[in-house]
Amino acid sequence: MVDGVKIDGICEDNHHDNPERCEVCQLTKSKRQISRRTTGTPYGKYGRIHFDLVQIDPGYNGDRWMTHFYLEGVRLHAAYTHEKKNGCQDAVGQFVAPAKKQWNLPIRAFRYDNERSAGRTVEDFLSNEGFIIEHSVVGTPEQNGFAERSGGVVITxxxxLIDDxxxxxxxxxxxxxxxxxxxxRSPTKLPDGRWIVPYQEAFLNEPQQPVNLANLRIFGCRAYVRKQGIPNAAKMEPRAEIGYLVGYEASNIWRVSFPRRGAVRSVRDVVFDENVFFNARELEEEPVSDILESTPWAIGDEDTDQGTTEISQDIPQPVGNTADSQGTEPQSLAKPSKEKTATSQPAEPQQMISPSSTPSVQPVQASEPHTAPPDHDSQDQLAKQLQRELSADDEEAEEGILAAFTTGLNGSNTHTRTHRxxxxxxxxxxxxxxxxxxxxxxxxxxxxxxxxxERKGTFEVIQRPNDRSIQVLPLKWVFNYKFDxxxxxxxxxxxxxxxxxxxKLFTASYPRCPYGPPVLALVVAFDLDTHQxxxxxxxxNSTLDETVIRxxxxxxxxxxxxxxxxxxxxxxxxxPRLWQREASNVLTKLGLTVVQEDLCLFASDGIIVYFYVDDIIIVNHPSQRQRAAEIREQLNMTWELRDMGEAAWFLGIRIVRDLKQVALWLCQNSYISSTASRYHITTHRRFDTPLAPATLKPYAGQAxxxxxHEYQEKVGSTQYATTITRPDAAKATSTLAQFLTNPGPENLEVINRVISYLYHTFPRSHLLAAPIR
Structure with a gap:
């Protein structure tokens, strides 16, 4: 140290006088250290994308999350909604692909917070695509300000829009x-004072080229949408239905909500009234007029889902019908069986309700039974339907043909109905x-x-036990639609x-692969009768063998x-085990013998009885019709059965039989369609093959x-179809099943491709045929 020189500005090394050195101060007065410096655009105005995940209450379609992207240089937004949180992984892929190949945006970097739902999958995908990845520090949303603020603008x-x-x-x-x-498409002012239109700046080749706003209408205004596929005979049917504008897709395509049906569709032929908006009282004045006015909703006992739309024309034209064909009518209108024992309690009629009824949570009083309409669903009409493979690109033709076919099934019923x-x-x-x-x-x-x-004596109301060792577990409600x-x-x-x-876990009582199709093969080969x-x-119908309190x-x-x-x-x-035991006891008493390879299959001389849960098929040789009738009568006296006539549906498989051609077709088009809808794959591109030529490799990361869970669900869903009626995709599902424990992004894309392939080819069916006798 130099004597006689004084240096100002240096604090004494004393933590009592300097709060920056005071440990107590640091522990008790810590504050956020927010930087006010601008981020800048080191990658150019198109170079950096910010994205964030936003949680919102469940939407009309089940979506709960929004993944939002923001291109900071030109203030461009993009948003994708999805049901599950990890859907953001698919959203990133859906954004990156068109951004690179369609919009030609020179994106270089992605910035987002440490969102766990994105995980390694998104990071690996972006890294493989060559993007720079920037993370904000955990717990500091200020560092992801562009995404946070721009997402708030979109939500606001x-x-x-909705409130107005x-x-x-x-x-x-x-x-x-x-x-x-x-x-x-709205002008925005940049920090340098320039005004730009984000869409114009990002996508149009010439900056001065104006943005096309010809399709802009006031959000929420009334829309009169032209109805598609009105039957020719319905001359008095209105030609349009009322909806409300909720979105814009193209210059002549809009998104329209139909509140009375709870549905949203893309439409083209529409006229708008921008002076009228939605009023909730409309639903009270004329409730759900589009839902089955002549075939009202029914609520009642167990049904088999019979939904389907079309079947492939690759199937030859059947020309014969079974002698006692009954056809398939909606189960809610099925007539109750007339054969009951004198001591059995008669089944109460199913209650038919309209959407405008005012129900109560108290036990519902049953109305008078409705008379079932004439049976128009003959095997001949089903065979004709098989010839109608509709063009995937011609929506109007498809809806028109389906509507005409539906009119044939329902006779004079010309009211609009709601599809699944x-x-x-x-x-x-x-x-x-x-x-x-x-x-x-x-x-x-x-x-x-x-x-x-309660009528069946299923439970007894008791006081809640005081013994804490007795576990009282909850029940749950399962709500379903049923379709024709x-x-x-x-x-x-x-x-x-x-x-x-x-x-506790129990061993399953039913085989994983039902023996229904092999039984139907015998039906074709030996010209057997069927009754379902x-x-x-x-x-x-099964009595519990232990105390169960719920x-x-x-x-x-x-x-x-x-x-x-x-x-x-x-x-x-x-x-299932108790029901299998109950059914086995009854069928054994009727002289049938169980087939050991399948405990749900029973046989006697010229008679086969096969049941799977609540579906029962009785197959008999023509020489054993009297004996088969006696078995049907005995079963009907023992259980409450709904007579379905000749086998037409079994385990979600549609059965179409032609006696003259000695052929039978098994179709799972309804199951495939519902599977694709469940996973939101109906709008995916069409593929000609279930698998691409490239070989799948194990995923190096960790799913x-x-x-x-998602991957296993999708593989399991496709396996049911490919095992029974779609062997053309069996190899694909078998290959994908090798990656069940650790699927990668590529595996998820491929299983979506398989489902899309099945969906766009769902009219294809499995033919069982024998030489014409």
Whole structure:
């Protein structure tokens, strides 16, 4: 140190006088250190993308999340909505592909927070595509300010659109996309003072080229949409239906919501009235006029899903019918069996309700039974349907032909009906059901379900046990739509089930691959007769062999009370085994012998009885018709059965038979269509083959639990179809099954390709034929 020199500005090394050195101060007064410096654009105005994940209440289509992208240089937005949180992984792929190949944006970097749902999958994908990845520090959303603030702008505009139009808040997925469309075409001022239009700046080749706003209409205004496929005979049917504008797709394509059906569709032929907007009272004045006015909803016992749309013309034209063909009518209109014992309690008629009924959660009073309409669904009409493979690119022709065919099935019924593709997602629990557009129908169905199982002596109401060692587990509600043979809504179903995740495991009582198709092959080869029954609430015929105590179901609970189950409920792990034991005892007493390779298959001299859960098929040689009739009568006296006539549907498989050609077709078009809809793959591109030539390789990274679960579900869904009726894709599902434990992004893309291939070729069917005798 130099003597006599004083240096100012240096604090004494004393932590008591310097708060920066005070440990107590640092521990108790820590603050955010936010930088006010601008981020800058080191990658150019098109170079960096910010994206973020936003959670929102469930939408009309089940979506709960929005993945938002923001191109900071030109203030361009893009948004994708999805049901599951890990759907952001697909959203990134859906954004990157067109950004590189269609829009030719020179993107160099992606910036996002450490969102766990994105995980390694998104990071690996972006790295493989050559992008620079920038992360914000955990817990510092300020460092991801562009994404946070721009996402807030999109949400604010979407909320404003819905509120101003008076539409339901669950339409937010459509409002978000409309908000992005509007913001991208609205002028915005840059920090340097220039005004730009983001869409014009990003996509148009010439900056001065104006943006086309010819399709811009006021969000939420009334839309008169031209109806498609009105039958020629329906001269007095209105030519348009009322909806409300919720989105913009192209210069002459709009997204329109139909509140009375809870559906949103893309339409072209539409006239707008920008002075009229949605009023919730419309639903009260004329409720759901488009849903089965002449074939009202029914609520009642177990049904087999008979939804389908079309079958391939590759199948030859059948020309013969069975002698006693009964056809397939909606099960909600099926006549109850007349053969009952004198001591059995007569089944109450199914309650028919319209969407405008006001149900109560109290037990529902059954109305008078409706007379079933004349049977128009003959085998000859089914055979004609097989010849109609419709062009995937001609939507008007497709809807017209299907509507004409439906008119033939329903005779004079010319009312518009609701197809499965237009319905909102089924409610997953009681709370969702109460907020569902069809909550009144489901409430009535729930009331009838409780009344039905009470009539069958399924439970006993007891006081809640005081012994804490006795576990009282909850029940759950399962709500389903039921459809006719063409996929149109005919019935709402509510069922009380036991939660399977809270039970001990039992060995399955049913074979994994049902023996139904081999039995049907024998039917064709030996010209056998078939007759099908549906066991109403099959499991309730089984008596429990142990004490089972459960909570009362939601909506019907009483304080201090619970249910002691006396009979097997659906969802109870022991129910299939108990029902199999009950059915085996009855069939054995009738002189039938079980086939050891399949405990659900019984045989006698010239007679085969095959049952799978509640589906029962009786097959007999023509020489044994009298004996088969006696067995049917005995079964009908023992259980409550619904007579389905000649076998036309079994385990979701449609059966079409031609006696003259000695042929039978097995079709799973309805199952494939519903599977594609479930996974939102109906709009994916069409593929000519289920697999690409490239060889699949094991994934080097680690898939998340959500990805593994999704992949396993999709592979399992496709295997059921490819095992029975679609061997052309069997090799593909077998190959993909090798990656069940750790699927990668490529595997997920390929399984989506397989489902898309099956969906776009779902008219194809499996032919069983014998030499013409």
């Amino acid at each position: 505009v979407a909320r404003t 139009a008076g539409l339901r808040k669950n339409l937010w997925p459509e409002a978000v996309r409309a908000a992005v469309w509007i913001i991208n 593709d237009e319905l909102p997602r089924e409610p997953q629990n009681w709370r969702e059901m109460m907020n569902h557009p069809f909550n009144e129908g489901f409430l009535a169905a729930a009331g009838l379900e409780v009344k039905t199982i 043979s063409d996929g149109y809504l005919v019935k709402l179903k509510a069922r009380i089930c036991v939660r399977g995740d809270l039970q 029954f549906d066991a109403v609430n099959a499991f309730l 909570e009362m179901p939601e909506g019907f609970r009483q304080s201090g009370y619970c249910w002691k189950l006396l009979r097997a409920l659906y969802g109870l792990r022991k129910s 998340t639990k959500e990805q593994i």
